[in-house]
Amino acid sequence: MEESERLYYPPGGILIWMVIFLELFTFSMGLVAFNFYRVDEPIIFAEGQAMLNTALGMINTLVLLTSGFLMALSVQALKSGKKKTSISLMRTTALLGVLFIVLKATEYSEKLQIGIGIEHDAFFMFYWLLTGFHFIHVLIGVVILLFLSVRTGNAVYGPSNLADIEAGAAFWHMCDLIWLMLFPVIYLLH
Amino acid sequence: MPKNSKRTTTKTITIVWFLLMTLTVASFYLSENQFSGFSLAVVLMAITVAKFMSVSLWFMELKQAHPVWSLALVMLLTVFSALIIFSTG
Numbered sequence: 679m680e681e682s683e684r685l686y687y688p689p690g691g692i693l694i695w696m697v698i699f700l701e702l703f704t705f706s707m708g709l710v711a712f713n714f715y716r717v718d719e720p721i722i723f724a725e726g727q728a729m730l731n732t733a734l735g736m737i738n739t740l741v742l743l744t745s746g747f748l749m750a751l752s753v754q755a756l757k758s759g760k761k762k763t764s765i766s767l768m769r770t771t772a773l774l775g776v777l778f779i780v781l782k783a784t785e786y787s788e789k790l791q792i793g794i795g796i797e798h799d800a801f802f803m804f805y806w807l808l809t810g811f812h813f814i815h816v817l818i819g820v821v822i823l824l825f826l827s828v829r830t831g832n833a834v835y836g837p838s839n840l841a842d843i844e845a846g847a848a849f850w851h852m853c854d855l856i857w858l859m860l861f862p863v864i865y866l867l868h
Numbered sequence: 869m870p871k872n873s874k875r876t877t878t879k880t881i882t883i884v885w886f887l888l889m890t891l892t893v894a895s896f897y898l899s900e901n902q903f904s905g906f907s908l909a910v911v912l913m914a915i916t917v918a919k920f921m922s923v924s925l926w927f928m929e930l931k932q933a934h935p936v937w938s939l940a941l942v943m944l945l946t947v948f949s950a951l952i953i954f955s956t957g
Contacts, residue, residue: 681934688933695937699944706948713955736896740889743923747885750927754878851928858919862912863952866899 690848691841698852701815705808705856709863712804719800726801727868729794731785735865738781739857742816745774746854749823753847759837761830768827771850775820782813805864812856819850876926884926891915909956913949920945 688695716723752767789795789802796806826846829835835843895915903911921941925931930938 684932685934685936688937689929699940702941702944706944710948710951710955713952717955732896732900736892739892743885743888743892743919746923746927747881747888750876750881750929751878753929754876754881848928851923854923854927855920858916858923859948862895862899862916866895866912867909867952867956868899868904 690845694845694848698848698855701852702855702859705812706859708804708808709859712808713863713867715800715804722799723801724868726799726805727865729789730805730865731788732865734781734785735861738778739861741774741778741781742854742857745771745778746851748774749847749850753840753843756830756835756840756843757837761833761836765827765830768823768830772820772823772827775816775823775850775853778816779813779820782809782816786813808860808864812853812860815853815856819853822846822849876929876931881926884922888919888922891919906953906957909953913953917945917949 686692748767749771752764752771755761755767756764794802796803823846826835826843830843895912898911899908902908921938924941925938930941
C-alpha cells in the first residue's frame with residue numbers, strides 16, 4: 679500500500695476516523711471537566727462515586743472489550759473469505775453489546791428507583807450525561823452491527839468489499855475506546 | 869496484501885484481548901485496594917493509555933495505517949491523561 683493511501687485511507691476510511699477523533703475529544707474534555715469539578719466538590723463526588731457499582735462497571739468493561747475482540751476476529755474472517763464465521767462473530771458482538779445495554783439499564787434503573795436523576799448533584803449530572811451519551815452510541819452500534827451482518831449474509835460484503843464493514847467495526851471499537859476513558863475516571867479514580 | 873506485511877494474526881489479537889482483560893481487572897483491584905489520589909491517577913492513566921492503544925493498533929488495525937493516525941491518538945491521550953492527573957494532584 680502506498681504512503682498516501684495509508685494516510686488518506688485508515689481502516690474504515692477517513693470520515694469515520696474524523697468522527698472518532700471528534701467523539702474522543704468531546705468525551706475526554708467532558709471527563710476533564712468532571713475531574714476539575716471533583717476537586718471543587720470532593721465530598722459530593724466521593725459520595726456519588728460510592729453509590730456506583732464498580733464491579734458492574736468492570737464487568738461491563740470486560741463485556742465491551744470481548745465484543746471488540748470478536749469484532750476484530752469477524753473482520754479478519756471476512757478478509758479470509760469465511761463469511762459464515764464472520765457473520766456469527768458479528769452477531770455475537772452485537773449480543774454482547776445488548777448485554778452491556780441490559781447491565782447499564784439495570785444500573786440506571788437502580789439509580790432512578792432511589793430518585794437519583796440528572797439534577798441530583800454535579801457528580802450525577804456528569805454521570806448521566808457522559809454514560810448516557812455513551813449508552814446511545816452502543817445502541818446505535820448494535821443496530822449497525824446487525825444491519826451489517828444481514829447485508830454480509832446477502833453477499834453485499836466480502837473480501838473485496840470491506841469498506842463498510844471496517845467503518846462499522848471502527849464505530850464499534852470507538853464505543854470501546856470511549857468506555858475505556860469513562861470507566862477509570864468515573865468509577866475508579868478517588 | 870503481502871504475507872510479510874503487518875497484518876494482524878488471530879493469535880496476536882487473542883493475546884491483546886487477554887492483556888486487556890488482565891489490565892481491566894488489575895485497574896479495578898488497584899483502585900479498590902492499593903492506591904488513591906495522585907498515585908492512583910498516574911497508575912490508572914498509564915493502564916488506560918496501554919488499553920486504548922492496544923485496541924486502536926490491533927483491534928482497529930491502526931498499525932497498518934499511516935503513523936500519523938497513531939501519533940494523533942497518542943497526542944490526544946497524552947493531553948487527556950495529563951489533564952486528569954494534573955486535576956487530581
